[in-house]
Amino acid sequence: MRIEKAEKLGLCFGVRRAITLLREAVREHGEIETLGPVAHNRLLVETLAGLGVRSIESPDRARGRTLAITTHGTTPGVLAEMGARGIHVIDTTCPIVRKAQNAARELAEAGFAVIIFGQADHSEVKGLLGYTGDRGMAALSIGQLDDWERIPSRLGILSQTTQTRSAFTGFAGELVSTVGPKTREMRIVNTLCEVTQAQQDAAMRLARRSQVMIVIGGRYSANARHLVEICAPLVETHLVETAEELDTSWFSGKEHVGVTAGASTPDEAVDALMARLESL
Ligand code: SF4
Numbered sequence: 001m002r003i004e005k006a007e008k009l010g011l012c013f014g015v016r017r018a019i020t021l022l023r024e025a026v027r028e029h030g031e032i033e034t035l036g037p038v039a040h041n042r043l044l045v046e047t048l049a050g051l052g053v054r055s056i057e058s059p060d061r062a063r064g065r066t067l068a069i070t071t072h073g074t075t076p077g078v079l080a081e082m083g084a085r086g087i088h089v090i091d092t093t094c095p096i097v098r099k100a101q102n103a104a105r106e107l108a109e110a111g112f113a114v115i116i117f118g119q120a121d122h123s124e125v126k127g128l129l130g131y132t133g134d135r136g137m138a139a140l141s142i143g144q145l146d147d148w149e150r151i152p153s154r155l156g157i158l159s160q161t162t163q164t165r166s167a168f169t170g171f172a173g174e175l176v177s178t179v180g181p182k183t184r185e186m187r188i189v190n191t192l193c194e195v196t197q198a199q200q201d202a203a204m205r206l207a208r209r210s211q212v213m214i215v216i217g218g219r220y221s222a223n224a225r226h227l228v229e230i231c232a233p234l235v236e237t238h239l240v241e242t243a244e245e246l247d248t249s250w251f252s253g254k255e256h257v258g259v260t261a262g263a264s265t266p267d268e269a270v271d272a273l274m275a276r277l278e279s280l
Pocket of ligand 1: 071096161196223
């Protein structure tokens with residue numbers, strides 16, 4: 001059985017950067033809290049918990065004097081609240097998410113209504129909406145926008161950073177053809193994460209030549225789920241959080257196994273998966 005890793009996979013620079021900042025913060029401030037999990041990966045959250053990084057659900061749960069914002073970012077309102085309460089903020093917002101926040105703010109300030117292609121309950125999307133003031137709306141399909149009272153004259157469109165390129169272009173294209181003629185101006189800003197796009201492209205190429213694909217990543221990780229969505233139409237695909245979840249029956253009669261990993265999957269988890277696969 002040949003086991004092949006995707007050319008690009010696993011922990012992205014944004015999450016690596018956040019881990020480094022959090023380690024430094026723990027050394028300086030002792031135990032710290034993060035607003036939401038550092039990334040949607042249980043192993044990573046557990047490893048950081050061992051170092052003294054604890055996740056809280058909302059700012060009012062903050063017990064310490066230091067609170068870290070995760071790679072997904074947050075709203076300007078939360079940052080202002082922290083400032084007013086005198087809480088020291090360690091901001092690990094990924095620079096790519098920051099660019100998307102800036103795009104959302106600039107569109108809103110220029111008078112555009114802003115449509116964010118993304119999951120409305122995802123922390124990154126909530127943060128992006130915060131940067132649009134009251135001019136934003138999040139949706140994953142045009143159908144979710146039906147409750148528009150009237151089509152705005154100027155419309156901006158951007159994306160949650162980890163969405164797939166094809167899904168975003170499909171959504172934006174449909175908006176242009178259905179709503180576009182009723183607007184005066186439409187502006188589409190490409191806020192997709194290039195790291196995620198490169199991983200998705202590599203996963204697609206590998207899925208085309210594999211007989212089964214294994215995606216390792218958190219079940220609630222948006223980018224791990226997108227890797228599954230990309231591979232599954234091409235080949236049998238399984239999402240696992242740990243190497244122990246591998247089922248030997250998946251590999252019966254298979255000669256070529258492809259492996260990819262979400263952008264928040266720790267290197268150790270990928271290594272453990274490869275070791276278990278090689279032992280089969
Ligand atoms: S997946 Fe992309 S946007 Fe998200 S943290 Fe990693 S580099 Fe940043």
